[in-house]
Amino acid sequence: MTELLSTHGLVARYGDFQALYDVDVAIDEGEIIALIGANGAGKSTFLRAVMGLLPVKPDMVSLDGRPIGGTPTDQMVQKGVAIVPEGRRLFTGMSVNDNLRVAIDQVGSRGRKGGWTLERVQQLFPILVEKGRVPVQNLSGGQQQMVSIGRALLCQPRLLLCDEISLGLAPKVIREIYAVLPEIRAQGTSIVLVEQDVGLAKSASDRLYCMLEGRVTLSGRSNDVTREQISEAYFGGGHAVV
Numbered sequence: 001m002t003e004l005l006s007t008h009g010l011v012a013r014y015g016d017f018q019a020l021y022d023v024d025v026a027i028d029e030g031e032i033i034a035l036i037g038a039n040g041a042g043k044s045t046f047l048r049a050v051m052g053l054l055p056v057k058p059d060m061v062s063l064d065g066r067p068i069g070g071t072p073t074d075q076m077v078q079k080g081v082a083i084v085p086e087g088r089r090l091f092t093g094m095s096v097n098d099n100l101r102v103a104i105d106q107v108g109s110r111g112r113k114g115g116w117t118l119e120r121v122q123q124l125f126p127i128l129v130e131k132g133r134v135p136v137q138n139l140s141g142g143q144q145q146m147v148s149i150g151r152a153l154l155c156q157p158r159l160l161l162c163d164e165i166s167l168g169l170a171p172k173v174i175r176e177i178y179a180v181l182p183e184i185r186a187q188g189t190s191i192v193l194v195e196q197d198v199g200l201a202k203s204a205s206d207r208l209y210c211m212l213e214g215r216v217t218l219s220g221r222s223n224d225v226t227r228e229q230i231s232e233a234y235f236g237g238g239h240a241v242v
């Protein structure tokens with residue numbers, strides 16, 4: 001498979017605090033990888049560093065083999081990397097359709113071409129047709145997450161970074177949302193899933209990386225890594241993953 005994005009000795013800091021240490025992660029075209037780890041392990045920081053939201057050196061992140069670390073976020077989107085941020089960050093006071101149109105307008109005519117249209121997003125999440133004119137703050141958490149994913153897809157990403165899309169949602173809704181990931185991949189989009197639910201992460205991904213205190217402590221094919229290996233990597237040993 002062809003490598004799409006990779007990090008090389010990625011380091012990130014918040015002031016004096018170092019949050020990432022030499023993180024090497026690679027995502028191939030068409031691949032779904034999961035990034036797991038406890039609260040504070042550095043998963044969101046990894047996504048922020050890749051998206052140009054934290055200062056990193058150019059050669060710490062490559063896209064298509066070219067150094068792009070530290071590229072401003074809007075240019076990362078133009079290059080085909082989009083994020084579904086933690087907490088969804090929708091425009092409250094605006095309808096579902098207007099939230100989605102913001103992405104269409106932002107990418108605009110100079111933007112990337114791709115197969116995602118409003119209609120295609122509505123096919124993926126049919127409830128958004130009925131809710132099109134509803135202000136986003138009146139939606140359920142799951143429906144808001146669907147809008148957030150739809151908005152990212154309308155940027156026509158080659159790589160979609162998802163930050164804890166299951167957080168706070170009911171199991172049935174989580175299943176609904178995770179069920180669309182294969183369809184997204186089938187459109188040619190690779191996916192990074194930041195996920196605290198280890199079982200969900202394992203079943204939805206081809207490969208996974210586990211982080212602990214800013215470092216990758218385990219990586220492997222999701223089908224091959226054992227619960228014991230994950231447990232040790234997740235907690236530093238001695239705990240069970242449930």
Ligand SMILES: Nc1ncnc2c1ncn2[C@@H]1O[C@H](COP(=O)(O)OP(=O)(O)OP(=O)(O)O)[C@@H](O)[C@H]1O
Pocket residue numbers: 014017019037038039040041042043044045046
């Ligand atoms: N804006 C910030 N300023 C200072 N430190 C931060 C900031 N954001 C995160 N951190 C710290 O960086 C470390 C990694 O945080 P990060 O949010 O990346 O973890 P995470 O694995 O995504 O966990 P969570 O599931 O809680 O989001 C933590 O120690 C956290 O306290």
